Amino acid sequence: MKSDLELMNLIDAYLRGELAGSELSDFEQMRKSDPSFDLMVVEHHNFILNLSDYGRRAKLSSEMNVIHESLDIQAIKDEVAPETARVIRLWKKYRINTAIAASVALIAVSATLLSTGYFSKSISTNVNLLRREINSMKRSQNALIKNINDKPAKGPADPGEFGGTGFALSSNGYVVTNFHVVKGADSVYVQNSDGEAFKVKLIYIDPTYDLAVLQITDPGFEKLASLPYTFKKTASDVGEDVFTIGFPRDEQVLGKGYVSAKNGFAGDTVAYQVSIPVNPGNSGGPLLDNRGNVIGIINGKQALLDGAAFAIKSSYILKSIEAIPQDSLDEKLVVNKRNTLAGLSRKDQFKKLEPYIYMVKVY
Amino acid sequence: MKKELKSSDPADSEIVLGILNDSKETLSRLYTSYFPMVLQLVLKNNGNEDDAKDVFQESVIVLYNKVKDGNFELNSKLKTFLYSVCRRLWLKRLNEQSKTIRNIQDFSEIIAVEDDLEKHEEKDRQFEMMELSLNQLGEPCKTIIEDYYIQNRSMQEICEKFGYTNADNAKTQKYKCLQRLKKLFFQT
Numbered sequence: 001m002k003s004d005l006e007l008m009n010l011i012d013a014y015l016r017g018e019l020a021g022s023e024l025s026d027f028e029q030m031r032k033s034d035p036s037f038d039l040m041v042v043e044h045h046n047f048i049l050n051l052s053d054y055g056r057r058a059k060l061s062s063e064m065n066v067i068h069e070s071l072d073i074q075a076i077k078d079e080v081a082p083e084t085a086r087v088i089r090l091w092k093k094y095r096i097n098t099a100i101a102a103s104v105a106l107i108a109v110s111a112t113l114l115s116t117g118y119f120s121k122s123i124s125t126n127v128n129l130l131r132r133e134i135n136s137m138k139r140s141q142n143a144l145i146k147n148i149n150d151k152p153a154k155g156p157a158d159p160g161e162f163g164g165t166g167f168a169l170s171s172n173g174y175v176v177t178n179f180h181v182v183k184g185a186d187s188v189y190v191q192n193s194d195g196e197a198f199k200v201k202l203i204y205i206d207p208t209y210d211l212a213v214l215q216i217t218d219p220g221f222e223k224l225a226s227l228p229y230t231f232k233k234t235a236s237d238v239g240e241d242v243f244t245i246g247f248p249r250d251e252q253v254l255g256k257g258y259v260s261a262k263n264g265f266a267g268d269t270v271a272y273q274v275s276i277p278v279n280p281g282n283s284g285g286p287l288l289d290n291r292g293n294v295i296g297i298i299n300g301k302q303a304l305l306d307g308a309a310f311a312i313k314s315s316y317i318l319k320s321i322e323a324i325p326q327d328s329l330d331e332k333l334v335v336n337k338r339n340t341l342a343g344l345s346r347k348d349q350f351k352k353l354e355p356y357i358y359m360v361k362v363y
Numbered sequence: 364m365k366k367e368l369k370s371s372d373p374a375d376s377e378i379v380l381g382i383l384n385d386s387k388e389t390l391s392r393l394y395t396s397y398f399p400m401v402l403q404l405v406l407k408n409n410g411n412e413d414d415a416k417d418v419f420q421e422s423v424i425v426l427y428n429k430v431k432d433g434n435f436e437l438n439s440k441l442k443t444f445l446y447s448v449c450r451r452l453w454l455k456r457l458n459e460q461s462k463t464i465r466n467i468q469d470f471s472e473i474i475a476v477e478d479d480l481e482k483h484e485e486k487d488r489q490f491e492m493m494e495l496s497l498n499q500l501g502e503p504c505k506t507i508i509e510d511y512y513i514q515n516r517s518m519q520e521i522c523e524k525f526g527y528t529n530a531d532n533a534k535t536q537k538y539k540c541l542q543r544l545k546k547l548f549f550q551t
Contacts, residue, residue: 005538016515047545048512053428053486054493055513060427063387064420067394073402073412080403 165285173216177284190358227336246285292341422448496547504540
């Protein structure tokens with residue numbers, strides 16, 4: 001009997017086809033006669049097959065890896081799957097989750113509001129108030145864009161019309177106001193403190209200084225008594241007490257304050273900064289000092305900031321008057337040189353000024 | 364099916380012939396022709412290029428085993444076969460990573476390949492066991508076994524390579540190695 005070692009070598013030789021002649025026939029004879037040997041051959045054969053399978057596969061893998069290395073993966077990738085933006089990928093991936101989350105949030109919010117009785121409360125007044133605020137804010141912002149100086153602009157007297165203030169330049173019906181008050185107007189009226197309204201025509205505008213000169217053309221207009229105030233030619237000092245009269249509502253309102261800076265919004269040298277309470281509708285009102293000199297014309301206030309109103313300096317009003325070609329005027333525009341307000345108390349000053357200050361109504 | 368890939372696919376019969384002849388060129392053509400398709404599949408379905416590489420190589424192994432076993436019948440296009448195998452493999456792998464995918468994006472038609480994959484899994488297990496056993500076997504046994512049974516080198520060559528004084532010594536060594544390998548293999 002041969003040893004296992006010899007037998008195994010014999011089987012290996014047989015499986016490799018190295019046996020020949022008598023050896024081969026002996027081997028086959030042995031397989032037939034000895035079943036346990038035959039089983040050994042079969043088992044060994046299977047194991048060898050397993051081994052060679054392993055070898056083949058390992059070889060195949062290494063070959064494929066070589067091929068893989070030689071490929072330009074990035075180029076193939078770009079061709080087959082162009083990179084979509086990360087956001088789009090995320091969106092695609094999570095859109096359903098997002099939709100569900102949004103729906104849940106919506107339901108939760110509605111349910112909460114419903115259960116707390118939010119919908120049953122009357123909120124219409126809030127809405128109206130809010131809207132009015134938004135409108136006035138929008139107006140002042142618009143004015144800011146139109147001009148370097150921002151203006152609170154005109155408060156609407158009635159829906160569909162704007163209002164501002166104006167004051168007499170002379171006793172024969174010339175009135176000065178802000179350009180932005182009358183800008184884009186179809187027709188302009190002025191109304192005095194007695195409630196009489198007169199039709200006016202625009203005779204001069206100066207958008208740069210935000211000034212407009214109007215002339216009352218209404219036949220019902222009677223000449224005024226001579227103006228009580230004069231126009232100050234020089235600049236006023238910071239700290240000077242001032243007051244203004246305007247029409248923030250349908251009635252003349254007196255406001256009192258002081259010049260707080262020599263220059264206006266963003267260093268605008270045309271205007272003063274004035275600390276004075278003004279509201280939409282005050283635009284175009286005169287700014288007077290204690291002695292009754294007009295030192296400026298209110299034209300705006302800074303949005304979102306308290307106590308910063310702006311007034312165009314009176315010297316620019318005079319410049320504008322000079323710039324009007326006198327030949328084109330029906331009546332001569334003469335600026336008053338005599339001040340009758342100095343030394344009077346504020347009450348008396350107000351009474352004297354009352355007839356010369358107009359509400360400008362723009363349609 | 365979003366975008367059909369344009370490539371001049373090699374004729375299927377040529378490839379089968381090439382596989383039977385262990386042609387390297389065939390493998391290379393097979394790889395370059397069909398890898399992009401699989402890369403597209405995997406990339407578009409939550410995978411990266413390494414996943415694509417693994418899946419594709421596995422599918423090629425499946426194809427090779429099928430062809431070498433002689434039971435390969437060309438009743439579908441090779442491309443479809445490879446695609447289907449890769450698709451199954453990839454879905455399985457996603458499942459194992461417990462990543463669910465709601466709608467897999469397909470780029471080709473598919474055929475049923477479950478039987479082939481079952482066979483492949485069995486083979487895969489044996490492959491892994493053999494790999495593990497061989498690695499545990501250590502040198503020089505591993506090399507001797509590989510040289511003799513896989514590379515089909517003659518005993519004489521092995522004898523020279525390892526510096527055994529005669530072929531009988533080498534045979535004894537080989538026998539011992541084989542016995543150990545069998546032990547390791549059937550243990551695991």
